[in-house]
Amino acid sequence: MPGFEAFGEEERKQVHDVLESGVLMRYGFDGMRNGHWKAKEFETAFAKRMESNYCQLVSSGTSALTVALAAAGVGAGDEVIMPCFTFVASFESIMMLGAVPVLVDIDDTLTLDPEAVKAAITPRTRCVMPVHMCGSMADLKALKAICKEHGLLLLEDACQAIGGTFEGKPLGSYGDLGCFSFDYVKTITCGEGGGIITNNKQYAINSDQYQDHGHDHVGNDRGAETHPTLGYNFRISELNAAVGIAQLGKIDSILARQKKNYTVMRNVLSEIEGVTFRRVPEGGVENYSFLNFFLPNEELTKKAHAALSAEGVDACFYWFSNNWHYIHGWEHLRNLKSLGNLPSEIKKQIQDLNTTDFSKSDAWMSRTISSLVKIGWSENEIQARADKMKTVISSLLKKEYSL
């Protein structure tokens, strides 16, 4: 995702402000900082852009998920339902609190299947965590209704879908809490960073305190602040936040460019019989960071992925067999490999991830190719790329079907 493609003068200027004062920390040093409060400035602007009352910046998307869960009171033994297609961070953020990840199937949206969520609810369930993978969203309306019926939290992981919307609301703002990543390969980047949005004042206060050792941030003497509860250090630095301010200023032009390039590719691939596209739930608008499409079966998809790469079409992913994003590749997580002893709640409650049946998800993932959408492609380049993808895929399909 292209934030790094858009790095330029604006980011340099913002970072320079921080370097000039030398105040790299977001708290304190009031007299030295030349009036620059980069983290606070980003939080205010981001909350506004995301149409939410509160934003808390933290050190990464992974920390954002952990802090959001903690802020809402999720702790040891609480179950959090998450999809089996996501980045490992979802799993890690839950485990960090001694809570228990419950992995369930995805559907043709490539995100949480609401029916699978319903089937996984137990008396210990506290939270449902949809992950809006590759630029598009889960069926949030259905998930919200389930959460309401069972008194559960809805926490959106919108790390890969910033700028998308559902029923007119920015993704991340539809549930109780929403999380974003600003790492180097996200739609907008801070280098490293993450953000939490919410309309719940208490969750906002809890996030603020939890990400900074429990500090209450009252007054202007850090040493005299009280600590209402236990917290840790998930703070963002002023340098990272400064980059984010400049990137946030570019978000709408990045999204517009993504949409344009996505549309060229999609229109061309739509002409191929046998290619279909991921379902976007009614009411949803993607952020167009990826074009996700299905081929008729696993074998053809593998061949198409290899052929695209051999023909020099870069940035096409076959998640089904990589080690990042799908349960199959997570040998260390399936076998709970950890440096130290894990909390007893996790060991006692977690499902056997080696034997859980994810065949419904396999059926979608084994047929999915995701093409990244870059913003740096010129009109000629994106057209040439789309045409090449069409030639490669349609010749493969013709060959296979005539066999």
Ligand SMILES: Cc1ncc(COP(=O)(O)O)c(C=O)c1O
């Ligand atoms: C869906 C999802 N959630 C969470 C994260 C974690 O973000 P970070 O790398 O900032 O910790 C990522 C990062 O790739 C992600 O893709």
